[in-house]
Amino acid sequence: MPAIVTHRNKIVNNLQLAVLGRVHPSERYSSSVSASNPRIVVLGSVNMDLITRTPSLPDPGETVLGTSFTTSPGGKGSNQAIAAAKAGVMVSFIGAVGDDEFGDTLRRTLSDAGVDDRALRTAAGSSGIAAITVDDHAENSIVVVPGANERVRDLTDDDLAAISDADILLCQLEIPLATVVTAFEHARSRGVVTMLNPSPVQDLPDALVAATDVLVVNEAEETRLGNRVNEVTHVITTLGARGARYRGSESFEVSAPRVDAVDTTGAGDAFAGALAASWFDGPRKAVEWACVAGSFAATRPGASTSSGTREDIDALRDAAAG
Structure with a gap:
């Protein structure tokens, strides 16, 4: 059995950053940021979500009338990075936006949430987009056009250095698979905890599975990946x-707080970001807290905009317990 990954000594010291005049903007999301908080690097996608609301999702070949249309920054990588940053930890993002009208907005959204966007490159062409349809029961269907995310094919020396300095590397599969494999192998060689959310689900190469410490899947993805x-x-x-x-050092199931769901689009990404932010508290506490974070996100519309701060998540947890 591989060694259980729970904690490492590569924890960023915020006091040292303050002395150097480089206190990370994510600190404004929590009153309790301490020197023991992990540094997370998220390598992944950033999209503009094009959101249509309709009473019911259309069947194949069916046309239905929508009730509203909005745009909102998203992308699984960006959503998870923002969720982790709002939870009060230090987050850097590696990815790409296009040089179109969406690119500046997407970059600003990450920065405003406290995510270090210095490794977010601008590529020629369109930014990634996700066409999302949400029904009156808060269920959704999503079609993603990768755009600039497809051009995250090479990791620079600065990218690799950022990964080496991290405590956790969190990835999804909305960027080229080969890039994720390279990043995970590099992270594993440097003792960085690797956390994979394999969405959209696809066959995983042996090298990626071997380099993954923590796998975060939904039930459909778990079935698709099999053994x-x-x-x-x-x-x-x-x-x-x-x-x-959870299945690992032990096996257990955690209930989520009951909430009045408005939009489940960002719930899974909020879960993943919160899980990464709290992983060094141990699997049970991390999964419990991530469940609360996912439930909170379901009470708000949008993807990146739906995740809560540490105070939001703690308040829902306490209300559910009381």
Whole structure:
């Protein structure tokens, strides 16, 4: 059995950063940031979400009338980075936006949330977009056009250095798979905890599975991956409104707080970001807190805009317990 990954000594000292005049902007999201907070690097996608609301999702070949249309920054990588930053930890983002009208907005959204965007490159062409349809029951369907995300094919020396300095590397699969493999192998060689949310789900190469410490999947993704999930030390399966299941150093299931869901689009990404932010508290506490974060996100519209601060998440946890 591989060693259990719970904590490492590569924790960023905020006091040292303050002395150097480089206190990270994520500190404004929490009154309790301490020197023990991990540094997270998120390598992934950033999209503009094009959101249509309709009473019911259309069946194949069916046309339905929508009730509203909005745009909102998203992308699984960006959403998870913002969720982690709002939870009060230090987050850097590696990815790409286009040189179109969406690019500046997407970059500003990350920066405003307290995410270090210095490794976010601008590529020629369009930014990634996600066409999202949400029904009156808060269920959704999503089609992603990668755009600039497809051009995240090479990691620079600065990218690799940022990963080396991290405590956790969090990735998804909305950028080229080969880039994720390279990043995970590099992270593993430097003792960095690797956390993979394999969405959109696809066949995973042996090298990626071997370099993954923590796998975060939903039930459909778990079924699609089959026995491959058993090759990873820690597996967390999200169960929607029911909560989440953990299999690793022990096995357990955690319930999610009951909420009046408005939009579930960002719930899974809020879960992943919160899980990364709290991972060094131990799997049980991390999964419990991530479930609360996912439930909170479901009470608000949008993706990156729906995740809560540490105070928001703690308040919902306390209300559910009381």
